[in-house]
Amino acid sequence: MSRRRGEKVSDLTTQRLSLYLRCLEELDRQGTDTISSQHLADRFHFSSAQIRKDLATFGEFGVRGVGYSVGKLKVSLIRILGLDREVGVVIVGAGNLGMALADYGGFNQKGFRIVALFDVAPGKVGGASRSGAPILHLSRLGEVASGQKVQIAVVAVPAAAAQSAADAAAGAGIPALLNFAPARLRVPPSMTLRNVDLRTQMVSLAYRLAATRRSAGPRRDHL
């Protein structure tokens, strides 16, 4: 795969841009017209220099002494992040996790549309999520994916079934995979894979608690 122009921006930057967008949407709802990088920074515990650097990558947005226009910056970020066109999403696996994701606030709005869930269990196929996305048989993935221009497949099956779910998505020509299963997947080089490890945040919290214990208790060896 050749190197692409857009890939120079790191995932961490993209994640920060996504957070800025959430903040701007909130400010917009509250009727705020302009905001300084310092205010944005305070809100998300970033440095204002970081924000200015991130946004400068994409052009000049701020006005010195005035700050950013909330409305304009929001629209720009939506465009930068590729959310100005609706992205079709399917969820493979209609168990608890798949159903939760189908109804998750933000998954099925603002740039994303959950086209359908897919499963093989007879008791599930033919049903629908609370938000109205139909549950279809996995054998129909290819047909639906090409007809509805699906761009992201979310893998929400148990670890043991994750590779065959990924294979089905690849076979259906879906270009990107968001994997929630705690399994390492092999995908074709043309496919973009992102793994979500829900455990990482729990571990990070456990670390904070342990650090608190260590500093509160008697001083120990530095391991």
Next chain:
Amino acid sequence: MSRRRGEKVSDLTTQRLSLYLRCLEELDRQGTDTISSQHLADRFHFSSAQIRKDLATFGEFGVRGVGYSVGKLKVSLIRILGLDREVGVVIVGAGNLGMALADYGGFNQKGFRIVALFDVAPGKVGGASRSGAPILHLSRLGEVASGQKVQIAVVAVPAAAAQSAADAAAGAGIPALLNFAPARLRVPPSMTLRNVDLRTQMVSLAYRLAATRRSAGPRRDHL
């Protein structure tokens, strides 16, 4: 809140340590005795310099020319991350998301124990997750939290109910909160709050797809 010794290590470092641990667990299962920082780096697309820097923070682990002992490093990371003592976890909300998290691979093992789920719906209270965690009435949170030394409350309720779930956890004296609801929560200063935004990863994927389109299509303005 006073500055604590352990807090000097950033969340990003903690998340990387958590990833290293996962990799080491896999290597250990496969019977690998030693691994170089380069091999670890290749596996997770980090730089080997980054790995050496992260681990050097906690002492000297590697042997030049030999690499790290997989078993020893694993045990050290478990200790550093605070996973050598079992952390009691409760999940507030026994809907699809709460039930999915209760059975999620890795959430209920290796350092974490799901003590119970809590809900108020009569149809749910009295039931259990597939993994056997009981669903109790939310009014019992305080009693269970103090009796079972619960340290983390996972918020898995809709956005509108998230603040009262957080308040209940704070009232029960639980020191840390892992919030999956797409809502901004207010917690007492003594409480550690971590927000998990499931949407961020979707946005990051959408960005990659947009970047691919931009580079494949005719050259456009830099916005």
